[in-house]
Amino acid sequence: MIIGVPKEIKNNENRVALTPAGTQELVKRGHTVYVEQSAGVGSGFSDAEYAKAGAKLIGTAAEVFNLAEMIIKVKEPIEQEYKLIKKDQLVFTYFHFASYEPLTKAMIASGAVCLAYETVERVDGSLPLLIPMSEVAGRMAVQEGAKYLEKPLKGRGILLGGVPGVKPAKVLILGGGVVGTNAAKIAAGMGAEVTIMDVNLNRLRYLDDVMPKNVHTMVSNEYAIRELVKDHDLIIGGVLIPGAKAPKLITRDMLKTMRPGTVLVDVAVDQGGCIETCTPTTHENPTFIIDDVVHYCVANMPGAVPYTSTLALTNATLPYAIRLANQGWKRACQESTELRSGLNVMFGEVVYKGVADAFNLPYSDVKKFL
Numbered sequence: 502m503i504i505g506v507p508k509e510i511k512n513n514e515n516r517v518a519l520t521p522a523g524t525q526e527l528v529k530r531g532h533t534v535y536v537e538q539s540a541g542v543g544s545g546f547s548d549a550e551y552a553k554a555g556a557k558l559i560g561t562a563a564e565v566f567n568l569a570e571m572i573i574k575v576k577e578p579i580e581q582e583y584k585l586i587k588k589d590q591l592v593f594t595y596f597h598f599a600s601y602e603p604l605t606k607a608m609i610a611s612g613a614v615c616l617a618y619e620t621v622e623r624v625d626g627s628l629p630l631l632i633p634m635s636e637v638a639g640r641m642a643v644q645e646g647a648k649y650l651e652k653p654l655k656g657r658g659i660l661l662g663g664v665p666g667v668k669p670a671k672v673l674i675l676g677g678g679v680v681g682t683n684a685a686k687i688a689a690g691m692g693a694e695v696t697i698m699d700v701n702l703n704r705l706r707y708l709d710d711v712m713p714k715n716v717h718t719m720v721s722n723e724y725a726i727r728e729l730v731k732d733h734d735l736i737i738g739g740v741l742i743p744g745a746k747a748p749k750l751i752t753r754d755m756l757k758t759m760r761p762g763t764v765l766v767d768v769a770v771d772q773g774g775c776i777e778t779c780t781p782t783t784h785e786n787p788t789f790i791i792d793d794v795v796h797y798c799v800a801n802m803p804g805a806v807p808y809t810s811t812l813a814l815t816n817a818t819l820p821y822a823i824r825l826a827n828q829g830w831k832r833a834c835q836e837s838t839e840l841r842s843g844l845n846v847m848f849g850e851v852v853y854k855g856v857a858d859a860f861n862l863p864y865s866d867v868k869k870f871l
Contacts, residue, residue: 502570503569506574508539527822566587573594576595591825598853600859605851614830619743620744622843629817637813639768643693643737645766657764674695674697675736678741694715730755734760738765741769745859747769762795825840851865
């Protein structure tokens, strides 16, 4: 198969979809890999490393898209890339369709086969290609939240871990999944008083067993959230419904009950956000303030730590990319329920129900194409 790796062009997105090591694994299996020049530089990988691994370096993204049967990316295509995607081309990346209708309609119009990392799902319900970036984002959420709690950045001016004789900050985490668990680990390690909320009692029992004593668990409901936001310093949204829009757990009116300088970090922003007032921001301009509450809503948080993120992502995606390349997308998806669940848009039709429901679009059963 001919595989293309374009350079990411989203604001401050320094990750790359394939490392030189991953390139070598595909090349030695007989596949051709075209990599856009300088695609890996932001992650610390030089063109020379890709060439040594067997990649063919190409000068422009347009050439990469034109030559490739399968495009491997990190982030969803942005507007200037829409026209580069060809009919019948396989695009393997994070799409997060349910959060952005123009992207969904552009991919429908393209006639491409869109296989989304974030909905590849194992039998046990886990999301193997979302997990590594959720781990990074969950840990970063605390790191960024602690920074924006500083007074010069309009936060409350509170140190997350406190000091002897002074209480630590209070951190509220919505969602006990991968993001929430990793956020709780870091916040607890920094000495904060942490409350993690979820609707799944079994998950809360597990977290109660494994977390240190400064992490408390609570069942999530609107009443409890309304009470807790009043006195928590850092609030992290990490709620996910695979492939669908995130539920709005913090509403506009709740902001007025929060203390000035409270920091909100919405990790779910690339799925529409679980905080009503959050809109996507960039690493260049990461925050905005409403009702004296600081909002951090960067949609590609792991892009700020590209070396770690690129390695973690390729570790997860490479086995699937190899299977797609070896077997072709159709046979691979026929034989693998995990890959089949990643199919979102195909040949102009929406085949993932969460995406169809998000925009009231017609839904087709994926079996129609398999």
